[in-house]
Amino acid sequence: MGTIKLINRRARALAIQNMRKLLTKYSSDNTIPGFVWFILVITLGTVLRLAIAQRGYNFDITSYRIVADIAAGGGNVYAETQRYNYGPVWFYILSFLDYLPFPASDPLLSLRWKVTSFLSLTDIAIATCLYRWYGLKIATLFFLNPIAIIITGYHSQFENLAIFIALLSVKTIDHNENHLSYSTLAGLVLLGLSLSIKHILFLFPLWLAFKNNRWRDKLLTICIPYTFFLATFLPFLPEGADGILNHVFLYRSFSNAPFWFGSAPGVIVDKIPVFLLFLGTLTLLGLVLRSKKPLDSLYLYTISLLVFSSAIANQYLAICIVGISVHSNFMYLLYTIAGTLYLLASADGLHIEFFQHYLGSNGNSSVIGYQELIFLLFLGLVLQLINKESKNQLIHLCKKQTRYIRNEIMAQIKSSW
Numbered sequence: 001m002g003t004i005k006l007i008n009r010r011a012r013a014l015a016i017q018n019m020r021k022l023l024t025k026y027s028s029d030n031t032i033p034g035f036v037w038f039i040l041v042i043t044l045g046t047v048l049r050l051a052i053a054q055r056g057y058n059f060d061i062t063s064y065r066i067v068a069d070i071a072a073g074g075g076n077v078y079a080e081t082q083r084y085n086y087g088p089v090w091f092y093i094l095s096f097l098d099y100l101p102f103p104a105s106d107p108l109l110s111l112r113w114k115v116t117s118f119l120s121l122t123d124i125a126i127a128t129c130l131y132r133w134y135g136l137k138i139a140t141l142f143f144l145n146p147i148a149i150i151i152t153g154y155h156s157q158f159e160n161l162a163i164f165i166a167l168l169s170v171k172t173i174d175h176n177e178n179h180l181s182y183s184t185l186a187g188l189v190l191l192g193l194s195l196s197i198k199h200i201l202f203l204f205p206l207w208l209a210f211k212n213n214r215w216r217d218k219l220l221t222i223c224i225p226y227t228f229f230l231a232t233f234l235p236f237l238p239e240g241a242d243g244i245l246n247h248v249f250l251y252r253s254f255s256n257a258p259f260w261f262g263s264a265p266g267v268i269v270d271k272i273p274v275f276l277l278f279l280g281t282l283t284l285l286g287l288v289l290r291s292k293k294p295l296d297s298l299y300l301y302t303i304s305l306l307v308f309s310s311a312i313a314n315q316y317l318a319i320c321i322v323g324i325s326v327h328s329n330f331m332y333l334l335y336t337i338a339g340t341l342y343l344l345a346s347a348d349g350l351h352i353e354f355f356q357h358y359l360g361s362n363g364n365s366s367v368i369g370y371q372e373l374i375f376l377l378f379l380g381l382v383l384q385l386i387n388k389e390s391k392n393q394l395i396h397l398c399k400k401q402t403r404y405i406r407n408e409i410m411a412q413i414k415s416s417w
Helices: 002-026 032-053 059-072 089-099 107-134 136-143 146-155 159-173 182-197 204-209 215-231 241-249 258-263 266-271 274-288 294-308 314-318 321-326 330-345 353-359 370-385 388-413
Strands: none
Touching (some): 032 107, 032 146, 059 107, 107 146, 107 159, 182 204, 204 294, 321 330, 330 353, 330 370
């Protein structure tokens, strides 16, 4: 009987242990319940993107229609329009989307919905990567970020596609940062593809090269992406040479430089072109942050690119969303809130009258403009970069000063008559 009781106790203990393992397994983000939440997040975010698309469209969609028509007629996009400032990959995608059947008879409206749907799928792909790498929380912060929703749903700009390819590229490189293996070479080719989609990562090969120990590896890290990028233009030469030079390589957006004009001393911005300040700062940051892992460097690059840029437009506000989702902090939260309000009111955004009444209609006259947004993002970047000890000291100092100010206010209130 004693033996039977011992066996029964061991069986019960084993059953309890297995049940605990099962509960632990099914409570994690990477199992069925977490995946169900992820599907709900994707469904909600996609519906919001498509709902915002009903608000209308802007200049970019009409440009896409022009480009798609030129490509459909077998023309040279770079020779026939000034309204295309990127590598050729995107107009290949536009041609493919335009070819797909769609119920709408209006060619412009049809292409508009196809582009929004395609970019929503791109956001889903990014969210899926974040879910697999970091879990449900980070994926949700990205996919339900209102700025990302508005830029994809209304602006229909494709920075997210370039960032998605860059994520795949850097994830391939991530484990081979000290030598150029075949997977690293493949990652560098993917980085060249990202540049060919939209060259927002035009200095990132340099950031990666700083991490290499040998000059041969540094040169290959720089040359492979840029060579791939340049090679994509070869089929459009010589007829499109002028267009490629003037509308791609020499193209400059609004030189509003919110960080430089809002924060830098006048003696600097008066003497040095803001574009050179932008390039120099981004290059220096790549050197200073060379010890970071490539994936973290990518997140820091996208945030720094936006902070120190010589030109900002509405669609650029979404470039940093993946980075600030992975490294979320209070200032990044304020940036998201303020950026959402700005896009709701902006004349180039959703132009909702209620928000325009209180906030104004553009970055020059509204309560919230590019300078305020970039300053919040800059503070978030500072918080992200300072070490934990310094961050605790800063928080302690802020709390101390807050208590001091509160005590002074209370003393003034309680002053005798």
